[in-house]
């Protein structure tokens with residue numbers, strides 16, 4: 001059986017293929033590392049215990065350093081020519097900050113398309129705290145950036161965040177499932193106008209608008225999302 005190959009420009013943003021055994025293990029390691037970080041916040045241990053944990057952490061770091069890293073340049077080279085392996089595709093998505101399941105800096109936040117809406121979900125622990133018991137506003141800005149960028153799955157073209165406007169309406173609680181949703185507002189040449197909302201339970205805590213700017217060429221709606229074009233604007 002020939003292995004499936006992956007193309008960079010067809011990879012859905014923030015989603016990865018079925019994990020390989022290596023990826024499953026990376027995710028488990030990341031979950032442990034995040035859980036360790038959660039424990040470190042105001043850990044009530046004496047200095048001798050802390051010195052012992054530090055030595056254990058240092059030993060683990062030194063072991064990890066003995067492995068090296070897969071080359072991003074090689075991975076991207078294969079993906080851009082449509083010859084990426086499943087592991088290559090996984091390597092692109094699973095370390096994304098906040099959403100990558102193999103990143104210890106991710107709750108993780110999950111992102112998916114639901115019809116014409118991009119949805120997201122995450123539960124933020126104490127490492128993500130800003131005000132006491134609440135999620136840091138900058139973390140929410142990052143979450144919104146990840147979420148809103150995924151509206152580029154509706155179009156051809158890929159670009160960077162140009163502008164992100166955020167209005168914090170109410171504090172967003174820690175250790176609670178937080179829901180996110182984003183929609184395409186309109187396309188204008190190389191610019192994609194996006195709007196988003198954040199909810200804790202029934203309370204909307206944040207609203208945002210943003211503009212993504214395509215790296216090359218105008219954005220165009222993909223065929224299956226052509227209905228998103230306003231009546232007076234062709235897809």
Ligand SMILES: CCCCCCCC(=O)SCCNC(=O)CCNC(=O)[C@H](O)C(C)(C)COP(=O)(O)OP(=O)(O)OC[C@H]1O[C@@H](n2cnc3c(N)ncnc32)[C@H](O)[C@@H]1OP(=O)(O)O
Nearest residue numbers: 145149158159160161162163188189190191211213214215
């Ligand atoms: C490719 C995958 C990337 C994954 C990204 C992950 C998410 C990120 O963290 S992105 C990082 C944060 N963002 C950045 O660092 C972007 C920094 N800015 C830039 O690189 C550039 O300013 C860039 C690329 C946005 C635009 O530059 P450039 O390609 O020269 O655009 P330019 O020709 O000036 O303008 C094109 C159009 O966009 C508009 N535009 C330019 N910059 C912005 C902006 N920041 N906000 C809104 N609109 C803008 C212009 O007004 C122009 O509109 P029009 O065609 O109507 O006149």
